[in-house]
Amino acid sequence: MASPGKLAHIVLKTGQLAAMTEWYTGVLEGRVTFANDFIAFLTYDDEHHRVALVGTGASEHPGEAHTGLHHAAFTYDTMADLLGTYRRLKADGVHPFWCINHGPTTSMYFADPDGNHIELQIDNFATEAELREWFRSGAFAANPIGVEFDPAELVRRFESGEAFAELVKQS
Structure with a gap:
């Protein structure tokens, strides 16, 4: 197969x-x-x-009680790309409704004009082996949804030169 x-x-x-x-x-x-x-x-x-x-x-928007696609996700190559997109969209009046560090990803969720959700994200681990080790640590089992974050604060920390490993660490 x-x-x-x-x-x-x-x-x-x-x-x-x-x-x-x-x-x-x-x-x-x-x-x-x-x-x-x-x-x-x-x-x-x-x-x-x-x-x-x-x-x-x-014309009917999807609701929480509907079956079907929950969201589609798009992965950026770098934190700079994700945060640059956040800043660009914010300037255009497009704001995320939810920002969360899931552990494997740092993610921002947006709703399109029809109410469909998209996730813009970066991978928090450079290799599959690092991700597997993190899963084995029990961190995901303890919190499978993640930790919310303030995107403006993440931008501030990124622009101050904070290390990537610290930026994607769940607090």
Whole structure:
């Protein structure tokens, strides 16, 4: 049996195709590779599309009692990239509704115009071996959700030159 080589894309249904296209290209610093009155393909790398938006006319936002996709996550390469994105989005009036250090990741959650959630994150461990050791430590079993943080405070600490290992340590 073979596992997939990568997760190619997510597809969201929307009644606000133009607004959702603008939001996702802005948040992900992406571009439209194809769009018409029914569908938009968006990417931020060499993949033909990472997010597709299908205009269905749907207007009901997902709620906590709904089944289905909880969120999609996008991983940044560096803390500088994640915090730079946070600062850029904040300046544009786009704010995270939840910021949490899960242990394996430092994550910021945002809601798109339809109420879907996306997670922008970085990996807190450089190697899989370091992550496995952390899991074996019992830290995740003791707190599988994580520790909330103030993103402005994280930016301040990062800009002051605090070491990465300290920035991603759960307090």
